Amino acid sequence: MSEHSDSGNGDNRFSEARRRFLRGLGMSAAAVAQPAWGGKTFGDAFADFFQKHYKRMSAEEIEETLERIKRKAEARYGVEIDCENTPPQENVVFGYAINISRCKGYRDCVQGCVEENNLGRDSQVQYIRVLQMDQGDSNLEHADHYYDPETVPVEGKYYLPVQCMQCDDPPCVKACPVDATWMEPDGIVVIDYDWCIGCRYCMTACPYWARHFNWTEPEIPAAEMNPDTHYLGNRPRPRGVVEKCHFCIQRTRKGQQPACLEACPTGARIFGNLLDPDSEIRYVLANKTVFRLKEDLGTEPKFWYFSD
């Protein structure tokens, strides 16, 4: 057995001793070191530094990390949040479909996403981009996502919302040099924001412009903070990491719809379990003429488009 076996079972003496040491250090330092360390206690800053990769943390270590995340969020935003680690459900792989003949370009999904996922209000990070395209044209280079007419839909245009396709063979995961991003058993490609080194290789690897770099500290008014968060999802992120759509992991793992779907007023968005033959998404795949973006790249997106 190797001494590197800190593989998340939490029963080896080394990590137990270290945890005790860190906890003691944190408690003794908490009183004196309050204002320093960016609003964190010294103990939290210290534990942050030694925080392990998500997949290597024991259940107990994850609990401690979640508590730390809550404390940090309260210090940073003045809001009491709940941070969970809801596991994937058995026999569930998520898929998404968009009916582009229903989408009218209102961008309600974008707003729903920003509010749900605690995206910085001024930052340039938005997980969803609604492309305005000329009817009869599918060349993505001619798309405009900055469209701002008085009313939509504009005559002669159609709208194509693009977000993370949750590829089954994700090129971003292959590109990551530190394994900070991976595909979960329910098919969602997630990021450990605390493990990400911000190199942005994954952004260049992604053919869908789905990954976004957090250039600034996300600014969220306390009243608009969504307190229901998930470690791999919408918890407050630090500056300088890559973010992306995670199919609202904090909602969908509990059976709820993603926020973009709930916000969509036209019913263009269809979400469900690809492994359930009775699900809406399976009906769409079986009965509609669906296509995927840049299918020829072989990334196997779990995100389809159709029109009817």
Next chain:
Amino acid sequence: MSPDNKKRPGQRPQFSFGVLGSARLRLAAAFLLGVAGGAAVVFAAEDSVGSLPGIRFEGYPNSPPVSVVSRKADLFFYPCDQCHAAMEPNPDIRELNVMHVAELQHGRGRIWCLSCHDLENRNYLRTLLDEPVDFDQAHLVCGGCHSNRHKDWVFGAHGKRVANWQGERKLYDCAHCHDPHSPSIQPRAPKPPPPVRVGLELVRGASHERDSGVDRKEAED
């Protein structure tokens, strides 16, 4: 109004929509009982599950069990009997200028009020086969003409499901989104566009072909 002298739609033969013999859905029951407010509650209290008025939707082959969100509380004039109980039914096609929509923007003149509203059972809609339909089952009326959409809606490819992707399938009814008297949805303002990246300017209608060599050459000439 007294329920005794009212003609009860439940006495009519019931109509099965979709597969004969399939008894997957008993939709009307839950929603009649769920209605809040005024006379509708009186109505609901009298109807046991077994003797519900109105036809029932029994699903398509292999369709999942679905339920529909009630809209009755949102209907301003409902129950219609409040006024119509005291009025003589008049089946003549005419323009209605009092209380109701004057101009029907649906069907391009091929239909009018009584194509969908029941003349005798005022609190009900009707199908093209003249079966009464509860207001919370309005999709049965819509589905009479828009059958493809109706099927898509039941299976989940059209319309919206409430809250969950898992578990109970509760759907918004057709009329939640489409005004039955004017079904086309008007254009409206979009939410603001994403911010342009710091250091970059938004160039409208940029084209790689035009903005590269070709344009420069023309400028040189």
